[in-house]
Amino acid sequence: xxxxxxxxxxxxxxxxxxxxxxFGELEAVAPLDLEVRRGEVLGFLGPxxxxxxxxxxxxxxxxxxxxxxxxxxxxxxxxxxxxIRARIGVLTEQPGLHPRLTPREHLRLFAGLHGLSxxxxxxTAVLAALGLSDVADRxxxxxxxxxxxxxxxxxxxxxxxDLIFLDEPTSGLDVDSCRVVRDLVxxxxxxxxxxxxxxxxxxxxxxxxxxxxxFRHHLLALDTPDVxxxxxxxxxxxxxxxGPPPDLxxxxxxxxxxxxxxxxxxxxxxxxxxPETCTPDLVNHLVSRGARVRQVRPATxxxxxxxxxxxxxxxxxxxx
Amino acid sequence: MNRGRVAWLLWRExxxxxxxxxxxxxxxxxxxxxxxxxxxxxxxIVGRTEQVLTAQMQVARTRQEVLGTPRVVRASGxxxxxxxxxxxxxxxxxxxxxxRQVLWMLVFFSLGYVTLFPLLLPLTTGSHAIVQERAEGTLxxxxxxxxxxxxxxxxxxxxxxxxxxxxxxxxxxxxLAVAAAFLTWPLVREILVTPGWLLVVFLGAxxxxxxxxxxxxxxxxxxxxxxxxxxxxxxxVLPVLGLQMGMLSGMVRLDERLLLxxxxxxxxxxxxxxxxxxxxARGAIVALRR
Numbered sequence: 001x002x003x004x005x006x007x008x009x010x011x012x013x014x015x016x017x018x019x020x021x022x023f024g025e026l027e028a029v030a031p032l033d034l035e036v037r038r039g040e041v042l043g044f045l046g047p048x049x050x051x052x053x054x055x056x057x058x059x060x061x062x063x064x065x066x067x068x069x070x071x072x073x074x075x076x077x078x079x080x081x082x083x084i085r086a087r088i089g090v091l092t093e094q095p096g097l098h099p100r101l102t103p104r105e106h107l108r109l110f111a112g113l114h115g116l117s118x119x120x121x122x123x124t125a126v127l128a129a130l131g132l133s134d135v136a137d138r139x140x141x142x143x144x145x146x147x148x149x150x151x152x153x154x155x156x157x158x159x160x161x162d163l164i165f166l167d168e169p170t171s172g173l174d175v176d177s178c179r180v181v182r183d184l185v186x187x188x189x190x191x192x193x194x195x196x197x198x199x200x201x202x203x204x205x206x207x208x209x210x211x212x213x214x215f216r217h218h219l220l221a222l223d224t225p226d227v228x229x230x231x232x233x234x235x236x237x238x239x240x241x242x243g244p245p246p247d248l249x250x251x252x253x254x255x256x257x258x259x260x261x262x263x264x265x266x267x268x269x270x271x272x273x274x275p276e277t278c279t280p281d282l283v284n285h286l287v288s289r290g291a292r293v294r295q296v297r298p299a300t301x302x303x304x305x306x307x308x309x310x311x312x313x314x315x316x317x318x319x320x
Numbered sequence: 321m322n323r324g325r326v327a328w329l330l331w332r333e334x335x336x337x338x339x340x341x342x343x344x345x346x347x348x349x350x351x352x353x354x355x356x357x358x359x360x361x362x363x364x365i366v367g368r369t370e371q372v373l374t375a376q377m378q379v380a381r382t383r384q385e386v387l388g389t390p391r392v393v394r395a396s397g398x399x400x401x402x403x404x405x406x407x408x409x410x411x412x413x414x415x416x417x418x419x420r421q422v423l424w425m426l427v428f429f430s431l432g433y434v435t436l437f438p439l440l441l442p443l444t445t446g447s448h449a450i451v452q453e454r455a456e457g458t459l460x461x462x463x464x465x466x467x468x469x470x471x472x473x474x475x476x477x478x479x480x481x482x483x484x485x486x487x488x489x490x491x492x493x494x495x496l497a498v499a500a501a502f503l504t505w506p507l508v509r510e511i512l513v514t515p516g517w518l519l520v521v522f523l524g525a526x527x528x529x530x531x532x533x534x535x536x537x538x539x540x541x542x543x544x545x546x547x548x549x550x551x552x553x554x555x556x557v558l559p560v561l562g563l564q565m566g567m568l569s570g571m572v573r574l575d576e577r578l579l580l581x582x583x584x585x586x587x588x589x590x591x592x593x594x595x596x597x598x599x600x601a602r603g604a605i606v607a608l609r610r
Contacts, residue, residue, distance in 0.1 A: 094457035
């Protein structure tokens with residue numbers, strides 16, 4: 001096996017260097033340095049309009065970058081675009097399905113475009129895998145959004161791509177369709193596929209992703225959900241109180257080792273740097289202010305809180 | 321170029337045309353119906369009055385000979401020598417009886433209508449295949465496959481221009497058949513199956529259809545809305561209308577000299593295709609959908 005081929009197989013699935021895209025005055029994606037490992041599910045999180053779709057389009061060769069470079073599956077994004085396209089699957093934000101074609105016709109078309117030799121067999125297999133066999137020969141016009149998304153997913157996976165781009169894969173789907181899509185992502189992950197998933201759904205990212213990139217025009221953070229929760233959400237202590245004194249919050253915020261304090265679901269949620277050393281001091285302070293402490297327990301931030309914290313937002317606030 | 325991929329796209333385009341009732345009706349059914357029904361209907365109506373018209377003219381001519389008052393003659397009906405329009409269409413038509421001359425004028429008007437098909441129909445097929453598809457987001461999944469811009473463009477141009485060309489040829493054939501049925505085939509052949517008309521139908525129509533589709537592709541890179549693209553594209557009909565007016569007024573005659581117009585247009589295909597290729601590049605299309 002040629003060295004170049006070995007290098008291609010062991011290199012990261014995606015590696016970008018200063019990749020950026022401008023639309024006139026707007027810098028949708030600022031110079032981006034990102035590495036996506038082979039076989040991982042990377043969640044690309046950010047609010048609407050953050051540049052996630054632009055980034056996905058650039059990495060999937062649909063949109064030329066204004067500057068910078070990227071290596072995707074061992075091929076240069078510009079020079080090797082044709083080779084990249086043969087090995088990636090892209091689920092676009094809009095399913096992009098023809099209402100007058102049937103799912104089978106859609107898949108036959110894309111099998112033909114990918115040059116699949118045993119096209120019909122593969123088409124039938126993918127239709128069955130996504131539970132579309134019964135509706136395979138009906139025109140798409142009467143399909144629900146969930147069914148349409150399944151067809152779009154079938155189209156994306158038809159040629160067994162190594163790297164799969166999913167742009168908001170569960171957006172607008174009902175609970176059952178979301179479950180199907182999530183199960184499929186987990187199945188693909190178990191097969192060793194690399195998945196780049198742009199989403200603004202924290203729950204989805206938390207359940208499916210090995211690592212999460214928080215992005216708003218710039219890459220703000222990149223790590224596992226656990227580390228991000230710890231790093232950006234901070235460690236928290238949840239305290240149940242009977243009869244809290246009226247000026248408690250103000251007094252807490254003056255303490256230098258407390259980063260934040262808020263009421264959440266009837267509990268006092270206090271974010272501190274080191275809970276193991278701060279918790280006794282916190283309890284002492286609360287008792288000294290006349291509070292009756294009923295229960296104290298450690299609590300970690302959710303990924304949503306970590307993301308909002310990273311973006312400089314508080315829960316419930318709008319993106320600036 | 322991978323012909324297999326082009327063939328798959330053409331398969332999809334033809335399915336779409338066949339199943340899209342509105343498109344099929346507008347591009348195939350209505351033009352053919354008009355060609356097959358409108359002219360014969362008019363011929364029948366006018367044909368019935370042909371004898372009356374001829375008799376009126378005979379009376380008028382007799383009156384002119386007897387009374388020598390041309391003012392009365394003009395008031396009672398058209399004199400072939402005073403109304404030179406049919407003669408300007410073709411010298412042989414002037415020798416036909418007056419009623420026949422009117423039928424010949426109808427034939428020429430109908431053929432003028434048919435020559436607009438290669439320009440009018442691609443406005444619908446082209447804007448549907450290119451602008452509308454892009455607006456509906458169905459182009460993006462295609463662009464994520466290994467298909468090349470040239471292959472996509474060739475498939476789109478063929479899909480958008482072949483139906484209008486086939487409809488034009490069919491309609492022209494129908495017009496000839498109708499003319500032969502109501503007039504005489506030798507004269508129809510002499511007047512309408514000429515190098516000029518053959519050039520218009522078999523070279524001009526495909527050329528116009530392809531060029532207009534390419535123009536729509538270029539326009540679509542600036543105009544994201546199918547209707548707006550149609551409106552801008554419709555401007556190209558104006559020169560052809562001018563040509564028809566020239567024909568009817570006798571200023572333009574269709575003969576071999578038409579090649580002097582068509583050949584430069586054929587040469588234009590290459591830069592037009594290159595421009596369309598640039599406009600249809602992945603980056604350009606997707607950036608417009610941002």
